[in-house]
Amino acid sequence: MTETVIEAEGLGLRHGRRGGWALRDCSFRLPAGRVCALVGPNGAGKSSLLGLAAGLVLPTEGTLRTVPRETLAYVGQNKPLYPQFTVGETLRMGRELNPGRWAATTAERIVAAGELDPRTKVRALSGGQRTRVALALALGKRPGLLLLDEPMADLDPLARRELMGTLMADAADNGTSLVMSSHILTELEGACDHLLLVDRGRIRLSGPIDAIGEAHRLLSGPAAASAQLAAHTVVESRTTGRGLTALVRLRGPVDSGVWQTEHPTLEEILLAHLRSPDAPSLTTEDSLVSTGVRA
Numbered sequence: 001m002t003e004t005v006i007e008a009e010g011l012g013l014r015h016g017r018r019g020g021w022a023l024r025d026c027s028f029r030l031p032a033g034r035v036c037a038l039v040g041p042n043g044a045g046k047s048s049l050l051g052l053a054a055g056l057v058l059p060t061e062g063t064l065r066t067v068p069r070e071t072l073a074y075v076g077q078n079k080p081l082y083p084q085f086t087v088g089e090t091l092r093m094g095r096e097l098n099p100g101r102w103a104a105t106t107a108e109r110i111v112a113a114g115e116l117d118p119r120t121k122v123r124a125l126s127g128g129q130r131t132r133v134a135l136a137l138a139l140g141k142r143p144g145l146l147l148l149d150e151p152m153a154d155l156d157p158l159a160r161r162e163l164m165g166t167l168m169a170d171a172a173d174n175g176t177s178l179v180m181s182s183h184i185l186t187e188l189e190g191a192c193d194h195l196l197l198v199d200r201g202r203i204r205l206s207g208p209i210d211a212i213g214e215a216h217r218l219l220s221g222p223a224a225a226s227a228q229l230a231a232h233t234v235v236e237s238r239t240t241g242r243g244l245t246a247l248v249r250l251r252g253p254v255d256s257g258v259w260q261t262e263h264p265t266l267e268e269i270l271l272a273h274l275r276s277p278d279a280p281s282l283t284t285e286d287s288l289v290s291t292g293v294r295a
């Protein structure tokens with residue numbers, strides 16, 4: 001089995017003793033070398049999951065294993081940087097904190113691509129410019145696993161495209177595993193090959209994007225034939241007049257004389273799951289937690 005960079009089992013998190021569960025009963029495995037989209041609506045638990053993976057908070061229940069701390073980098077939504085440092089001092093700090101592994105050229109190239117003057121104080125930077133410095137610091141660390149909480153949120157479209165390209169190139173060249181959160185799938189689709197859909201603190205979908213796509217079909221047919229759907233796992237079904245459309249996971253053959261079958265888009269799959277909170281979740285083969293596998 002491929003190396004694992006995150007393995008969660010029965011993971012749960014409560015913020016404070018009186019708080020509700022931000023995450024509950026989450027089990028999944030992220031194989032090394034994947035670029036993973038962590039998607040879900042506002043308040044779903046994405047930041048909580050990244051905070052747990054980054055070791056910023058401890059689980060209330062269950063376990064999460066990940067890579068050693070020195071090979072992990074995390075860029076949170078608030079981009080914690082020292083405001084009184086200049087950009088140049090921030091990169092020097094990166095070098096001093098990561099002796100022997102600091103990728104000076106990578107970090108400097110990211111900063112230079114944003115035309116940032118190394119003498120500018122961090123507090124004088126815009127939100128998007130701070131994101132750039134935070135990404136330079138994170139990639140400079142040459143992480144084995146890079147966790148990014150809504151990295152693209154305050155970047156303009158050009159910077160977004162350029163930095164996404166830099167992240168992808170780094171992942172390809174150095175085998176960096178990436179987890180990027182967003183509540184907008186289209187922001188990450190195309191760049192990612194693995195998906196974690198979190199909703200109301202639960203993992204709803206987990207696995208390679210190809211496998212998740214392949215597992216689902218969109219069926220259209222007469223509402224009168226709806227009983228036939230019981231042979232499959234129905235994620236969502238909608239009736240319009242005499243017609244019925246259903247997003248299903250097939251468990252056997254479909255009568256092609258009755259149903260028209262299509263491959264749904266990833267967005268259709270996600271939206272159907274979000275609209276149907278009671279639909280069973282799906283964890284595809286290689287992201288199943290197998291007891292005994294060490295990270």
Ligand SMILES: Nc1ncnc2c1ncn2[C@@H]1O[C@H](COP(=O)(O)OP(=O)(O)OP(=O)(O)O)[C@@H](O)[C@H]1O
Pocket residue numbers: 015016019021022040041042043044045046047048049183
């Ligand atoms: N520090 C905290 N104290 C108390 N509750 C919190 C705290 N942080 C998050 N929560 C709660 O935990 C749940 C999950 O929040 P989280 O920030 O992980 O969601 P998210 O998916 O990242 O959302 P968004 O897309 O809006 O950033 C929410 O109900 C939120 O109110």
